[in-house]
Amino acid sequence: MGIDPGTNNMGVGVIGINRKEIELVAMDVLKLDQLGNHALKLKKIFETVLRNIDAFKPDELAIESQFFGKNVQSMLKLGRAQGVAIAAALHRNIPVFEYSPRKIKQSITGRGSASKEQVAAMLYRILNIEGVPDNLDITDALAVALCHHYQAGKAGQTDSKNYSGWKAFVSDNPGRVSGSSEGVKR
Numbered sequence: 001m002g003i004d005p006g007t008n009n010m011g012v013g014v015i016g017i018n019r020k021e022i023e024l025v026a027m028d029v030l031k032l033d034q035l036g037n038h039a040l041k042l043k044k045i046f047e048t049v050l051r052n053i054d055a056f057k058p059d060e061l062a063i064e065s066q067f068f069g070k071n072v073q074s075m076l077k078l079g080r081a082q083g084v085a086i087a088a089a090l091h092r093n094i095p096v097f098e099y100s101p102r103k104i105k106q107s108i109t110g111r112g113s114a115s116k117e118q119v120a121a122m123l124y125r126i127l128n129i130e131g132v133p134d135n136l137d138i139t140d141a142l143a144v145a146l147c148h149h150y151q152a153g154k155a156g157q158t159d160s161k162n163y164s165g166w167k168a169f170v171s172d173n174p175g176r177v178s179g180s181s182e183g184v185k186r
Contacts, residue, residue: 001013001014001052001053001056001058001060001061001062001094001145002014002015002061002062002063002141002142002143002144002145002146002147002148003049003061003062003063003064003085003141003144004063004064004137004138004140004141004143004144005045005063005064005078005081005082005085006032006078006081006137007032007038007041007077007078007080007081008031008032008033009029009030009031009032009033009135009137010029010030010032010045010048010081010085010137010141011027011028011029011030011135011136011137011138011139011140011141011142012026012027012028012029012030012048012049012052012138012141013026013027013138013139013141013142013143013144013145014026014027014052014056014058014145015127015142015145015146015149017149022126022127022146022149023127024127024128024129024142025056026052026055026056027129027133027138027139027141027142028138029133029135029137029138029141030044030045030048032044032045038077038080041081042080042081042084045081045084045085045088046084046085046087046088049061049084049085049088049089050088050091050092053088053089053092053094054092058094059094059095060094060095060096060097060148061085061086061089061094061095061096061097062096062097062098062099062144062145062147062148063082063085063086063096063097063098063099063144064082064098064099064100064101064104064140064144065082065098065099065100065101066078066079066082067100067101097148097151099144099147099148099151103147103151104119104140104143104144104147105118105119105143107143107146107147107150107151108122108123108126108143108146108147109122116136116139116140117136119139119140119143120133120136120139123139123142123143123146126146127142127146
């Protein structure tokens with residue numbers, strides 16, 4: 001599942017991988033601009049991500065990371081939206097992976113400076129999308145999911161690893177964590 005976080009529009013894209021075949025499972029946009037209260041927007045994001053996880057049962061969630069913008073308030077709000085989506089995935093024990101906008105564009109088009117329209121056009125070809133989504137946040141979310149699929153084969157080449165939660169980290173790193181996880185309240 002790919003998420004393009006936002007506080008006005010949040011794109012959600014789900015792809016399925018069957019051997020080497022990539023198929024479009026679902027795509028949608030959550031429109032939040034009608035909600036005036038930022039806290040209500042965050043609640044809606046959390047509920048929507050949980051509902052999509054429950055409906056589509058993804059193995060992993062990929063999300064676009066923040067990028068530096070000119071407006072600090074917008075960055076803070078976007079960071080909260082991203083954090084809430086990540087929290088929802090972790091709440092369902094789904095591993096989370098983050099990718100920069102440049103990395104996503106490069107994975108899909110071969111150019112990190114590609115426009116949203118160029119990314120969308122490439123996705124139409126790769127995923128055989130019929131019709132044009134009315135919102136580029138949808139194709140951005142699909143691009144995040146597809147970028148993760150393309151990067152998954154390279155995951156073993158780095159030392160960093162993503163965990164679905166503290167318990168998974170402790171289980172995989174018994175010598176790095178002092179003490180026992182027994183008796184810890186969660």
